[in-house]
Amino acid sequence: MSKILIALGGNALGENPEEQRKLTHQAAKPIVDMIEQGHQVILSHGNGPQVGAIHLAFGKYAEEKGLDKLMPFAESGAMSQGYIGYHLQNALREELATRGIERSVASIVSQVLVDKNDPAFTSPTKPIGPFYSKEEADQLMKETGDTYIEDSGRGYRKVIPSPAPIDIVEKDIMKDLIDNGHIVIGAGGGGIPVIQEGKHKLTGVEAVIDKDLASECLAEVLDVDFFFILTGVDQVAINFGKPNQTALDSMSVKEAKEYIEQGQFPKGSMLPKVEAAIKFVESKKERKAIISSLERAKEAVEGKTGTVIYKDRESMLTN
Numbered sequence: 001m002s003k004i005l006i007a008l009g010g011n012a013l014g015e016n017p018e019e020q021r022k023l024t025h026q027a028a029k030p031i032v033d034m035i036e037q038g039h040q041v042i043l044s045h046g047n048g049p050q051v052g053a054i055h056l057a058f059g060k061y062a063e064e065k066g067l068d069k070l071m072p073f074a075e076s077g078a079m080s081q082g083y084i085g086y087h088l089q090n091a092l093r094e095e096l097a098t099r100g101i102e103r104s105v106a107s108i109v110s111q112v113l114v115d116k117n118d119p120a121f122t123s124p125t126k127p128i129g130p131f132y133s134k135e136e137a138d139q140l141m142k143e144t145g146d147t148y149i150e151d152s153g154r155g156y157r158k159v160i161p162s163p164a165p166i167d168i169v170e171k172d173i174m175k176d177l178i179d180n181g182h183i184v185i186g187a188g189g190g191g192i193p194v195i196q197e198g199k200h201k202l203t204g205v206e207a208v209i210d211k212d213l214a215s216e217c218l219a220e221v222l223d224v225d226f227f228f229i230l231t232g233v234d235q236v237a238i239n240f241g242k243p244n245q246t247a248l249d250s251m252s253v254k255e256a257k258e259y260i261e262q263g264q265f266p267k268g269s270m271l272p273k274v275e276a277a278i279k280f281v282e283s284k285k286e287r288k289a290i291i292s293s294l295e296r297a298k299e300a301v302e303g304k305t306g307t308v309i310y311k312d313r314e315s316m317l318t319n
């Protein structure tokens with residue numbers, strides 16, 4: 001039996017509640033397959049599209065009411081944890097019950113500690129919300145002063161600061177639940193970004209933490225064996241989107257760092273996944289990270305697809 005942390009991409013959860021409910025039910029199947037195989041599974045998820053939508057919706061509300069204060073991103077992130085966690089925990093609960101497995105599932109409202117002096121606060125990189133055409137993005141930049149960037153060939157998106165996760169505030173309660181056989185959904189949307197002020201006070205900040213990096217932090221504190229990053233592609237590729245695109249079955253940390261140097265992975269999409277995978281496998285020799293798609297998660301567990309990131313040849317050969 002292995003302890004596995006699965007990070008689900010927010011972009012794979014659809015664009016509205018109906019789609020999300022349907023997609024979480026699909027996601028539940030390969031996840032419950034792993035639970036049925038005897039693995040201890042912990043779940044985290046992204047929130048890029050959802051936190052952007054929540055923030056936009058409250059912006060519209062503020063506009064109608066003539067309010068000058070927008071909904072802060074920490075609160076928008078907290079709402080996205082509830083919205084996505086609600087669907088995920090019910091989908092898992094139903095799938096478990098259908099298979100006669102008696103386990104309870106809970107999403108934990110999770111805060112993630114960041115450094116208030118993180119340079120990310122002055123340099124936005126995290127794409128959130130909907131995709132726009134170049135013309136729309138140019139217009140929005142002019143109107144709002146916000147930054148929009150091209151996101152992996154899919155269109156233009158607003159970017160906001162994304163500081164590095166330092167610690168998971170609710171980690172002890174998560175450990176207790178996991179040790180008692182419960183299934184935990186934690187650090188959703190990269191966690192609610194907070195800074196420590198004084199001894200006891202945590203204050204939310206205007207940011208969205210990358211869920212791959214926050215999930216890696218969670219994977220380390222929970223001491224998991226495998227870190228699965230499930231996204232929109234079956235495998236990581238080099239020369240992505242070009243005629244000579246090549247999918248990778250595996251890469252060592254050394255190779256992954258070389259690809260990063262070559263600029264193979266875009267910021268805000270594939271780069272944080274590869275960086276999170278490297279950080280995880282470097283933290284302990286036996287650890288492996290796998291990047292694959294939700295649809296083919298079961299095959300990825302069986303080693304039939306996905307990109308495995310490993311520390312060195314020796315650790316690749318251990319199970």
Ligand SMILES: Nc1ncnc2c1ncn2[C@@H]1O[C@H](COP(=O)(O)OP(=O)(O)O)[C@@H](O)[C@H]1O
Pocket residue numbers: 008009010011012046048152230231232233235236237238239240264265266268269270
């Ligand atoms: N080198 C690459 N290999 C594979 N996919 C890539 C690569 N570079 C960018 N991508 C794109 O990045 C996407 C994953 O990023 P994103 O959708 O932001 O993640 P998430 O699933 O966490 O929401 C993939 O679905 C793919 O479209």
Ligand SMILES: NC(=O)OP(=O)(O)O
Pocket residue numbers: 008009010011045046047048049127189190208209210211212
């Ligand atoms: N918070 C975050 O990284 O979300 P996505 O994975 O949806 O981009």
